[in-house]
Amino acid sequence: MSVETLKRAFADNLFYVQGKSESIATPHDYYMALAYTVRDRLLQRWLQTAKTYSDKNVKSVCYLSAEFLMGRHLGNNLLNLGISEKIRQVVTEAGLNLDDLLEQEVDPGLGNGGLGRLAACFLDSLATLEIPAVGYGIRYEFGIFHQIIKDGWQVELPDKWLRLTNPWEIARPEACVDVQFGGHTETYSKHKGHSKVSWISERTVKAVPYDTPVPGYNTNMVNRLRLWKAEASDEFDFDAFNAGYYDQAVSDKMSSETISKVLYPNDNTPQGRQLRLEQQYFFASASLQDIIRHHLRHNENLDNLHERVAIQLNDTHPAVSIAELMRLLVDQHELYWDKAWDITQKTFAYTNHTLLPESLERWPIDLFGSLLPRHLEIIYEINHRFLEDIRTWYPDDEELAGKLSIIEEYPERAIRMANLACVGSHAVNGVAALHTELLKKTTLRDFAWLWPEKFYNKTNGVTPRRWILLSNPKLAELMTEKIGDAWLTDLDKLRQIEEFVEDPQFRARWQEIKQENKRNLAAYIWKHNNIEVDPHSIFDVQVKRMHEYKRQLLSVLHVIALYNQIKQNPNLDIVPRTFIFAGKAAPGYFMAKLVIKLINSVAEVVNKDPDVRNRLKVVFLANFSVSLGQRIYPAADLSEQISTAGKEASGTGNMKFAMNGALTIGTLDGANIEIREEARAENFFLFGLTASQVQEMKANGYNPMDYYNGNGELKNVIDNIANGYFSHGNTEIFKPIVDSLLYQDQYMLLADYQAYMDCQHRVSQAYQDQEYWTRMSIINSANMGKFSSDRTIREYCEQIWKVKPVKIELEDYVQGGAFLNAGG
Incomplete structure (x- = not known):
């Protein structure tokens, strides 16, 4: 793509998208115009990636995480597309400073630490390694919070990262799905004496997807981060409004949208704990419905779901997905239990991120059952069948069944989400060698004893593109000058700088x-x-x-x-x-x-x-x-x-x-x-x-x-x-x-x-x-090559997901009968 093409696109986006002329444009307007210019250059790759996945019916990784701490997109996307210098020239010739425009971007408020940043690094590596993948999470309107320090104390303010809109996301309202909560279940008989359970929900929330492109470094692949926004199924009650009950007219909208307002709401109150569970089920259900919908477009049935999809649970937050997939397979798609359970176990893998017992989520039975009555029944059934097996295999060890049970009896009856994740997944991994060993010896000791073949270590890593090339450009330049740039996709090559x-x-x-x-x-x-x-x-x-x-x-x-x-x-x-x-x-x-x-x-x-x-x-x-x-x-x-x-x-x-x-x-x-x-x-x-x-x-x-x-x-x-x-x-x-x-x-x-x-x-x-x-x-x-997220992802692909790279070949872009070369 030429500098002249980029100049024209930059000017067009300022005028036609932002609706501003140069005389009245603010720095933020210029940032938005530049962001749209870069996003436009991603779109052909993005669409071609989706087409290739569809045509080849490839196996994809679906990464479910409560957090995606992506960081600013503009600088990273410029590097991955390889157009940083061209864009710098465009901006400079427009009388602007690229570094100033980069500072206009607000960090997306979608995480709070290592869990979310790891997920973001993994998405970068998946795309760079040309692995078909989708990240699934929640589009938190106010992030976790904006921290200020007042009189030495932390004060939490709303993180209004969407206040000036987000140019990197594309709303897909046509792909929304319904997520149910509350109510009760009813059982009735079907043909040949088989029973069917119907969940009569109390309320329904719409999950609306917003997609963000995730490009790989120096590849044509652009994967997708799909984040769900909660909306009311019936946003406005006209009867209540006409009767003068104005607050009541929009109460359903306000209640529903609360689900995607804030990351990790304070759970020191019953309302806060319920909201956390609602969030976890909301994005798990929406994501699984989306995965199944996509699968059925290209496959006759769900019998081979595990051969086309690998779902990774990033900690216990999305562990309710195991019960939800069973509900979808058994209740909605009418698979027999044993077949559905086999598919479920072969589809899911679980990453544990904590050794702290208090961080292993437990949901009180009363709360869980009031919010997700059908899922409680399914978890009871999973646990019943699992413990029957345990008692058959180890009839003299009743204590073992108590330790492994998904249901905790004391001090209050609760669902152990880590146990559910272990039982419902074909692989469980820790995130550092010591962590994995301690998991097997302490936190998940009994599961590791029962199923040693399930347990893996996958030491975490980070992407060197963001954390060296983007963050430390002068150091990256020195490294490349001495050893070439292959280290950016093979960090082990950094060992060569020790020679100097x-x-x-x-x-x-x-x-x-x-x-x-x-x-x-x-x-x-x-x-x-x-x-x-x-x-x-x-x-x-x-x-x-x-x-x-x-x-x-x-x-x-x-x-x-x-x-x-x-x-x-x-x-x-x-x-x-x-x-x-x-x-x-x-x-x-x-x-x-x-x-x-x-x-x-x-x-x-x-x-x-x-x-x-x-x-x-x-x-x-x-x-x-x-x-x-x-x-x-x-x-x-x-x-x-x-x-x-x-x-x-x-x-x-x-x-x-x-x-x-x-x-x-x-x-x-x-x-x-x-x-x-x-x-x-x-x-x-x-x-x-x-x-x-x-x-x-x-x-x-x-x-x-x-x-x-x-x-x-x-x-x-x-x-x-x-x-x-x-x-x-x-x-x-x-x-x-x-x-x-x-x-x-x-x-x-x-x-x-x-x-x-x-x-x-x-x-x-x-x-x-x-x-x-x-x-x-x-x-x-020089010796940090092991800690590239590329290495971690390769290990996941080879040992857990069984997913292979897919080459994306760009086709000519056709518009109005004219053939335009990719990117102009």
């Missing part, structure tokens, strides 16, 4: 790129936080979802310890550090929100104390997002991956940091273990208890007070928090944190404190030798 580790010119360029990235982040911090930070200090970074097991609090204890050292000796010679935090806490998670307050309270004291003399700075960056991550990861010197061993499933931020040359300080947890193996132990700052040591210490009666009383430095740190030093003398505000540390310390911060401090001392020593530090940085980046 002893080249002083290469190291100098590596250092300068890092410094430029740090200067850019420092400018962002000054603009948004009004805090001046030194780009030559260690950028010590912990950005991730706020949770106690991730131990942001341990980093805060380190900050306070260093601050206390300076106060005791104002002339202390320490390596300057800038501590950078970012992350959102769930609205109902009090302790996580209190840690955010503590971080900001410590920052207020440390940053203003003249004794510190800029040797320490503490920054909390509000509203962490993909686009903010793209600024932070390339600028980090030190990546904090300090979760309690045995608690983190994998982590993906650790991979993004290491790819961009940050060194890791971390525990033997999640993917840290594999990162350390790849980068080699001498290039990783390791500390802390192992998972087995954590378990042993707890079993032997761990007492955090022993550490408090036995470590004077630690005692002073905690006492500073307790006595109100960081809260203007208020001794109550952080009392829950102090009490948690001293009397419970569930995540073993005090046990790991001294090892962490000692390890941080080694970090400071290493940083003082910049040549040594740069060598380690290069080696980390």
Whole structure:
């Protein structure tokens, strides 16, 4: 496609789509015009991809996830289409700045962390590897929330990411489906004595699909992300309106649309818990109806559904899909139970993302039955048949049946969604080597014992296109200059840059790129936080979802310890550090929100104390997002991956940091273990208890007070928090944190404190030798090939999904009898 064609399209979209002339167009108008110009270039590939899938009746992956944290589309799509420089020329010649237009795009509010970002990376890799795939989720109108910091506290505001519309999505109202809730079931006899169940629902919600193109890098394939919006089946009650009941006239619309308003509504109330279940069933049902509809267009019946579709459950949120597919097959398409169950098990696979028992979803029977009465019957039947098999196979082990049962009897009767996912899937996988082993030994031990052949490890990965090429273009340019660009689709080739580790010119360029990235982040911090930070200090970074097991609090204890050292000796010679935090806490998670307050309270004291003399700075960056991550990861010197061993499933931020040359300080947890193996132990700052040591210490009666009383430095740190030093003398505000540390310390911060401090001392020593530090940085980046999501997806395709690549050949575009070459 020529620059002139792109210029004409840009001008046409500004005039005909935005309805603006150059004299009145705003920067956002120009962004929209540019976005439509790029989307138009995707459409031929998108339609040809769909046609190829249809013509060849290929097997496709359907990835069901409650989150898709896609990030901004424009820059990524420019890279994947290979037209970045042409578009930059078009924009420059129009008197505009491409970087300014890229900043106009709002991050889609469709996720809150690793789960959603992993799903987005997987979609990118699926398209790049030319694997037929569809992502299914919810089009959250207000995302999770927009985070601001007020008086040090997190405040949640609506994330109005759709306020100015989304140019990347295409609404497909003609493809809407009905989703039912509530009511009751009725059973009646059919021919030959067979019974049939009819679900008489109480209300119906329309699921309207919105499709977003997902292009692969340097391929013709464009897959689809289909997100569902909830709408009322009857949006306006004219009788109620005419009778003067205006609120009642639109009450059904308001109630229905609530389902797709917000990601993870606060579940501290019965209404919040019900809404979460409604959300999960809403997108599961809509997606399965869509999958079946598409399948029946190209196949006579559903007998071979599992041969044409592989459905991946991204955690337990969509696990109700197993009961829903059985309902659709048995009740609507009248398959016999055994046949339907065989298809269901062969179609589904399940990814577990957590070792925390409280994160394994359990739905109370009363709530589940009132909302999904037919599904409760189906789950009872699945469980009955499953436990009959267990009792037949192991007649002397009634305790085993209780452990494996989908129904939990105590403390209240509830459905164990992880158990349902295990029983209803042909494959179960963890997301890091340690995580998978711990799953098999603890969380899902009995299922792993029963069906060892079902269990796989699929260590997570991230896409190097977004997380190096787009986020860190100068580093990507240096890599490509030295080893070519094949690393973008085969990240193992990055190992070749280790050959330059002893080249002083290469190291100098590596250092300068890092410094430029740090200067850019420092400018962002000054603009948004009004805090001046030194780009030559260690950028010590912990950005991730706020949770106690991730131990942001341990980093805060380190900050306070260093601050206390300076106060005791104002002339202390320490390596300057800038501590950078970012992350959102769930609205109902009090302790996580209190840690955010503590971080900001410590920052207020440390940053203003003249004794510190800029040797320490503490920054909390509000509203962490993909686009903010793209600024932070390339600028980090030190990546904090300090979760309690045995608690983190994998982590993906650790991979993004290491790819961009940050060194890791971390525990033997999640993917840290594999990162350390790849980068080699001498290039990783390791500390802390192992998972087995954590378990042993707890079993032997761990007492955090022993550490408090036995470590004077630690005692002073905690006492500073307790006595109100960081809260203007208020001794109550952080009392829950102090009490948690001293009397419970569930995540073993005090046990790991001294090892962490000692390890941080080694970090400071290493940083003082910049040549040594740069060598380690290069080696980390060079050895991150394993952590490309391309590798992860290949393993899924080969071992679980049994799906093969499909080449997309572009045909000439025909319009009005004229033949136009693809893309103009």
